[in-house]
Amino acid sequence: xxxxxxxxxxxxxxxxxxxxxxxxxxxxxxxxxxxxxxxxxxxxxxxxxxxxxxxxxxxxxxxxxxxxxxxxxxxxxxxxxxxxxxxxxxxxxxxxxxxxxxxxxxxxxxxxxxxxxxxxxx
Numbered sequence: 001x002x003x004x005x006x007x008x009x010x011x012x013x014x015x016x017x018x019x020x021x022x023x024x025x026x027x028x029x030x031x032x033x034x035x036x037x038x039x040x041x042x043x044x045x046x047x048x049x050x051x052x053x054x055x056x057x058x059x060x061x062x063x064x065x066x067x068x069x070x071x072x073x074x075x076x077x078x079x080x081x082x083x084x085x086x087x088x089x090x091x092x093x094x095x096x097x098x099x100x101x102x103x104x105x106x107x108x109x110x111x112x113x114x115x116x117x118x119x120x121x122x
Contacts, residue, residue: 023071024067030043031043040058040059042062043055053089056089056092058078067087069109073086077104080097081094081097
């Protein structure tokens, strides 16, 4: 939508919990969906809603999915792990296992993989 609220465009119609984030170049939107019957998914799509691509799936949950400042990787939480992947969903690996992280994010320069506010070992 425009800054004044006009020309609103609905991009998804899932009817479930969703969270969103912009790519650094403002060309794509990253979002995660949780459905109690089928688990959680991370998707990306163009800002006009086209080219929706599923990047990851789990039977548990995802949260806090976000692009790195240079747009080359995605940081996300899954169940009790903090993980990263390429923007096409490839090369997924976890940085912290069995360690719940809340409010994870990239450092502003992207040189440090992440910072976080609250965490605890499960």
